[in-house]
Amino acid sequence: MSGSTERLGRGLSFLSGVFLGGILGAAAMFFVASPSGKKILQNIGQETISLKGKGSEFLKLAKNKSVSLKRSVPRDGKDGMGENSQMIPIPRDYV
Structure with missing residues (x-):
């Protein structure tokens, strides 16, 4: 019985170590990889200015077009076509 209890204890120790190491590694990556709040706000401000410029350019282009x-x-509402001209040719025997 002591052999199976020892194996169970080793398994639990291993799993708890893997779990704790995973949590500590994830927390370390979060703090190292994530930019600061000031940096995020600067990026948002720059993107807003860029999009505003692109929007004004698009608006000018749309107005010009x-x-x-x-x-x-x-x-006068006419498109340059005469009164007798038709968009779809219709055979004369139908008229």
Whole structure:
């Protein structure tokens, strides 16, 4: 009986050591690898400025495209096609 009790004790010691070592290793990596709060706030600020610049550029581009599109469409609502012209050709015997 003493042999199986000794093996059980060794197994529990090993598992508890693995568990405790895993927790200590994870805590050490958390404190070493994670950036400080100030660094995170700086990164967020820089990304916000970058996105704001990209957004303003996109807005200018959209305004320019809408102005050019508005200028290309005639004011009277016609698209330059005559009254007799059709978008889809229809055979004359159907008319």
